[in-house]
Amino acid sequence: MIGELDADGVVEYFRGKSILITGSTGFLGKGLCAMLVEKMLRVQHDVKKLFLLVRANDVESSKQRVQTEVTGREVFQVLKEKHGNGFEDFMEEKVCTLTGDIMYEDLGLGNAKLTEISTEIDIIVNGAATTNFYERYDVAFDANVLGAKHICEFAKMCTKLKMLLHVSTAYVAGEQEGILLEKPFLMGETLREGAQLDIESELNLIKETMRELKANCSSERTEKRTMKELGLKRAREFGWPNTYVFTKAMGEMLLGHLRGDLPVVIVRPSIITSILKEPLPGWIEGIRTIDSFIIGYAKQVLSFFLVDLDSIMDVIPGDMVVNAMMVAMAAHSEEQAQTIYHVTSSLCNPAPYAVLADSVHRYFLHNPPRSGKNGEPVRLSRMRFFRTVPMFRAYMSIKYKLPLEILRLVNIALCGVLSRRYKELSRKYSYVMHLVEFYAPYTLFKGCFDDMNTERLRMAMKNNEKDKSRGYDFGFDPMSIDWDDYFYRIHIPGVVKYLND
Numbered sequence: 001m002i003g004e005l006d007a008d009g010v011v012e013y014f015r016g017k018s019i020l021i022t023g024s025t026g027f028l029g030k031g032l033c034a035m036l037v038e039k040m041l042r043v044q045h046d047v048k049k050l051f052l053l054v055r056a057n058d059v060e061s062s063k064q065r066v067q068t069e070v071t072g073r074e075v076f077q078v079l080k081e082k083h084g085n086g087f088e089d090f091m092e093e094k095v096c097t098l099t100g101d102i103m104y105e106d107l108g109l110g111n112a113k114l115t116e117i118s119t120e121i122d123i124i125v126n127g128a129a130t131t132n133f134y135e136r137y138d139v140a141f142d143a144n145v146l147g148a149k150h151i152c153e154f155a156k157m158c159t160k161l162k163m164l165l166h167v168s169t170a171y172v173a174g175e176q177e178g179i180l181l182e183k184p185f186l187m188g189e190t191l192r193e194g195a196q197l198d199i200e201s202e203l204n205l206i207k208e209t210m211r212e213l214k215a216n217c218s219s220e221r222t223e224k225r226t227m228k229e230l231g232l233k234r235a236r237e238f239g240w241p242n243t244y245v246f247t248k249a250m251g252e253m254l255l256g257h258l259r260g261d262l263p264v265v266i267v268r269p270s271i272i273t274s275i276l277k278e279p280l281p282g283w284i285e286g287i288r289t290i291d292s293f294i295i296g297y298a299k300q301v302l303s304f305f306l307v308d309l310d311s312i313m314d315v316i317p318g319d320m321v322v323n324a325m326m327v328a329m330a331a332h333s334e335e336q337a338q339t340i341y342h343v344t345s346s347l348c349n350p351a352p353y354a355v356l357a358d359s360v361h362r363y364f365l366h367n368p369p370r371s372g373k374n375g376e377p378v379r380l381s382r383m384r385f386f387r388t389v390p391m392f393r394a395y396m397s398i399k400y401k402l403p404l405e406i407l408r409l410v411n412i413a414l415c416g417v418l419s420r421r422y423k424e425l426s427r428k429y430s431y432v433m434h435l436v437e438f439y440a441p442y443t444l445f446k447g448c449f450d451d452m453n454t455e456r457l458r459m460a461m462k463n464n465e466k467d468k469s470r471g472y473d474f475g476f477d478p479m480s481i482d483w484d485d486y487f488y489r490i491h492i493p494g495v496v497k498y499l500n501d
Contacts (some may be wrong), residue, residue: 007472012332031285043131056379078279101149137231148251191239241441270314274494280493308387309354314346320476345478359487
């Protein structure tokens, strides 16, 4: 049972706390972690210390990475203005970088440092992960599975730990349809009926495959391709669409199995989009599926997209995810249980892809992108959408594969004169088909994420206008979002400003 909360109580909870945050410099994790670090320091300047675990060669390199990839980002502008010339001193006092990696036991920290911080840490936020859908199996397993294990083991060493919050993804649900509940994965559970998963066996398979590759003196390219294909094969064998969500699901299993009586919260966001309200509306880091569509349209390099415009895209602004994380930490502190939260929007405020498509077209019609030396407006044409994979494949076959086959035959007749052109176009065709294969589980997703636990957490928070005036907005209710307004006025301009390089 969650007790009544308010923003003042959430802010006060973090006073004097030391918090370990992983993933602050990861490709996608750093956007969310940067928002979390910024919010904590902005609303509670009396937080004791934020320890950021960073993969680097030495302490100096890790500090440089944090300054460049976290505290140097635009999202810290409000905090910089608040502290003025004292910003650097404030950050030096509150932020401590740790050189290490969750893929190693003891997080790759030396014994002395491990002993020192294990007596200091009150809260652990594990945001570290590799999010590449088609990652090497060994790399994804190290980060997403063993990483969860190592974090859990470290958490048990922390003598005053009050909370371990693990950031997962709602898409550990795979390609299931219907209402998807906020329930944990049990060890060995799979999404394919009759299949039984053994995580230890998966680790042994990875090790054995790597031994064979080394014994055969395989090239780096062969090794990379083999390990990527292995990850995808194993994921699909157990019912997941790609290596990323498969390994994230296994990480959740291990965490639940090993936690003992540790207070654990698993936050499963859907597709995280740009900041809705504060501190910087529109700020975003890391390209998501829907952002590829926006950028492709802006540059007019993407004339078609695989998506059912009537289907629901589950997106959630990054600041709402951070708010939910902070409220959950305060709500479940020292509670010897595991709680799972879907921080999602498909159930309470569903947004069809048609809303995004219309907002994108209107935005660039009113704010035409420019190109060329003279900066002339790009001539816009509406994008073509395909609602099923067979429809898309048929279009690609007629429009691209058939001309490609004709080019191949002409090239043979001309003794290879057009080989370079054929290889280039063939590579582009394969790349597009490859992308579609990985995006389809998301753009054609038929599930709906139940958020009953999250709704209880929202209901426990009392709204106070006085709190908002002080920058204490901890709202995470998707019902408050007008999706068309958000996309047109905030998200699309944010993508153009921060991602459209």
